[in-house]
Ligand SMILES: [Zn+2]
């Protein structure tokens with residue numbers, strides 16, 4: 001038995017469908033080596049998924065059907081590849097054990113060595129592939145193609161699996177099929193065969209082999225042998241992704257009528273996105289305390305369930321993950337780069353001030369400095385009162401300064417900044433004042449290489465550290481504007497040659 005590589009539906013050469021996502025159709029095939037019969041179980045992704053439970057169910061219906069038709073068979077050998085969720089896992093083992101109990105028989109499950117063997121199922125798949133070279137719109141058409149794929153000795157038997165048929169076991173026989181518990185013990189991947197049988201007293205047992213020449217050994221786990229039932233696995237049609245749903249709706253125009261009706265049956269997952277706030281502390285090996293635990297403990301003590309913000313701030317909405325910090329190599333290279341950049345900048349642009357009247361330069365001869373945090377201090381000449389304002393600019397300070405000056409002069413710009421508002425208030429009250437400017441720090445604005453904006457960070461830091469009187473508290477939460485120019489939608493403005 002084997003699963004065929006995914007089939008797409010619709011499958012056509014029409015260019016309108018080329019880039020669209022399509023419905024995935026799966027075909028699980030079984031080949032009887034004795035009678036040379038082929039069996040296909042076909043299901044699309046809206047009816048069943050590729051979980052181990054689904055495969056457990058498929059194995060169960062296939063073999064119980066076969067055994068019902070051939071009551072004299074009491075011994076079945078299953079050859080499959082070692083694919084873990086399809087063939088080699090605890091869910092499959094549970095399903096086969098149930099079969100052993102129901103039919104009072106013996107099942108041997110043997111796994112092929114990867115890359116060494118050819119399975120009859122592969123021949124089936126290539127035959128089917130040859131039949132499905134034409135346009136196909138519905139899973140039903142795949143089924144028809146499979147039915148006529150072979151004529152001698154008999155046609156393949158094709159079954160369509162619907163979500164309403166799918167079943168799973170109500171409880172498990174065992175929790176693991178691993179032959180050992182300790183690290184040094186053999187793993188599931190080392191097993192080459194399992195044997196499911198009833199022992200002398202009629203209880204189910206599971207044996208394993210690590211080598212073809214070995215004897216059978218019993219698994220160390222004890223089986224739970226209470227009565228088990230088959231309960232339904234999927235109670236409703238599975239949802240497909242929103243994008244796939246939309247693509248299939250768009251493709252309806254090129255589909256035949258019968259396929260269109262199928263598309264109408266599909267439904268999409270309409271999940272609400274959860275709002276999650278991430279806390280990303282930098283990771284360091286030198287820190288021994290468990291930051292994550294401390295953080296969540298703090299969260300619990302500060303926002304207990306009766307707190308009015310608990311709805312927004314709780315363990316489900318706040319997630320923690322460590323962020324990477326630069327290693328020594330990155331630190332050294334960035335340091336070197338900065339120094340080399342500085343010296344080359346100095347060599348090319350020595351001009352730091354272009355004021356005509358040098359002594360009245362607002363920054364004492366440094367007004368052409370770029371990307372910096374500055375502070376404006378407004379002192380009222382008569383009253384002994386000082387106010388401070390902190391701002392940043394990525395351009396030269398002079399440009400920003402001129403913008404500030406115009407906002408002080410022009411009435412319609414009076415509410416441009418908190419600083420201009422304050423200046424206009426003083427002006428309205430006919431008070432004299434003096435503004436002095438200074439640079440607090442120079443730091444780099446956002447770049448696509450570093451992916452962070454140190455400029456915005458420094459501004460926030462300085463606003464927090466020594467609170468200026470004019471800045472608003474909410475400025476700490478403002479988003480970085482310096483990333484905007486790198487957006488693709490603004491690329492034209494940057495890349496186009498300037499014409500005068
Ligand atoms: Zn100047």
Ligand SMILES: [Zn+2]
Nearest residue numbers: 453456480482
């Ligand atoms: Zn920024």
